[in-house]
Amino acid sequence: MWNIRMRASKKYRRQKPRVRSQESDVRSRKTATTGLHISGAEGIYEASDITKITESYIKRALIHSRGTPDKIVITIEELEQRPRHIPLLPVHTVQCPTPDQARGIIMRSLTDLGISQKALIAGFRVLSAERTMRGAALVHATSGSRLEPDRARGIRVSRFGIEKSALRRLSRRLSRDGINTTAVREALLLASKVASHPAVIAEVCISDDPDYTTGYVASRSIGYTRIPNIKKRGDMRGGRVFFVTRKTGINALVAYLERAPVLLY
Numbered sequence: 001m002w003n004i005r006m007r008a009s010k011k012y013r014r015q016k017p018r019v020r021s022q023e024s025d026v027r028s029r030k031t032a033t034t035g036l037h038i039s040g041a042e043g044i045y046e047a048s049d050i051t052k053i054t055e056s057y058i059k060r061a062l063i064h065s066r067g068t069p070d071k072i073v074i075t076i077e078e079l080e081q082r083p084r085h086i087p088l089l090p091v092h093t094v095q096c097p098t099p100d101q102a103r104g105i106i107m108r109s110l111t112d113l114g115i116s117q118k119a120l121i122a123g124f125r126v127l128s129a130e131r132t133m134r135g136a137a138l139v140h141a142t143s144g145s146r147l148e149p150d151r152a153r154g155i156r157v158s159r160f161g162i163e164k165s166a167l168r169r170l171s172r173r174l175s176r177d178g179i180n181t182t183a184v185r186e187a188l189l190l191a192s193k194v195a196s197h198p199a200v201i202a203e204v205c206i207s208d209d210p211d212y213t214t215g216y217v218a219s220r221s222i223g224y225t226r227i228p229n230i231k232k233r234g235d236m237r238g239g240r241v242f243f244v245t246r247k248t249g250i251n252a253l254v255a256y257l258e259r260a261p262v263l264l265y
């Protein structure tokens with residue numbers, strides 16, 4: 001089996017030079033090499049699907065609502081370990097007419113899961129920041145402190161895919177509800193891998209695509225809960241926050257999320 005990853009970005013336009021502290025200078029140089037995140041995608045596939053999938057990823061990168069990239073990186077890598085098989089989270093959709101109500105729904109469900117007010121505030125700060133991250137923030141569920149090693153980049157969840165028969169079943173089920181889209185399928189897979197780690201209590205996700213206004217909260221107990229109108233149309237902000245404990249150590253958690261191959265079913 002092969003892991004195929006795509007990442008598309010665009011260089012930041014030069015801004016007027018201004019006096020900066022040394023620390024922010026280091027940060028801006030780093031961002032300049034990373035560029036503005038446009039889109040990313042990833043999956044685990046059989047060798048025979050590599051050409052087809054790579055082509056579809058390139059097409060997606062070239063036509064994206066966040067803009068036209070000037071760099072597309074595709075990585076095609078054979079898995080070194082056998083993937084673990086893990087079940088998908090169940091999918092629910094709640095009624096939610098406005099972003100204000102979405103905030104209330106998120107606050108209530110995360111508070112019920114034992115996540116502190118401090119952690120919630122830290123999480124919302126990430127989700128409403130103007131500069132979006134390429135990956136997810138790790139927020140400690142009680143202290144609210146940020147635990148990811150690179151705060152500008154975040155943690156990239158990688159090396160997850162779905163079994164072929166499970167994909168057919170999932171597509172049928174989602175089609176019945178009129179939500180069988182790449183956005184939903186890929187987010188459900190990612191959230192299912194994330195929720196499977198014992199140190200993760202919950203995830204909140206808001207798309208950074210200006211025209212995608214449905215987000216979700218996810219956890220082992222509440223499943224994958226979709227929240228329509230989580231943000232206003234046209235808003236370029238978004239992100240992912242994983243509320244976590246130190247139960248297994250942060251290094252083990254990050255290694256699992258970024259590197260351990262998982263096939264969902």
Ligand code: WAQ
Pocket residue numbers: 040132133134135136154155156157158183184187190205206207208209212214215216226238239240
């Ligand atoms: N690992 C960690 N974080 C990621 C990853 C990844 N592989 N990919 C994206 N992110 C973070 C990053 O900060 C993005 O800015 C943010 O998530 C949003 O990414 O059921 O489209 O790809 O209808 O814009 C949810 C679907 C779609 C809800 C979410 O996210 C539904 C979406 P996007």
Ligand code: MG
Pocket residue numbers: 038039040207208209
């Ligand atoms: Mg996006």
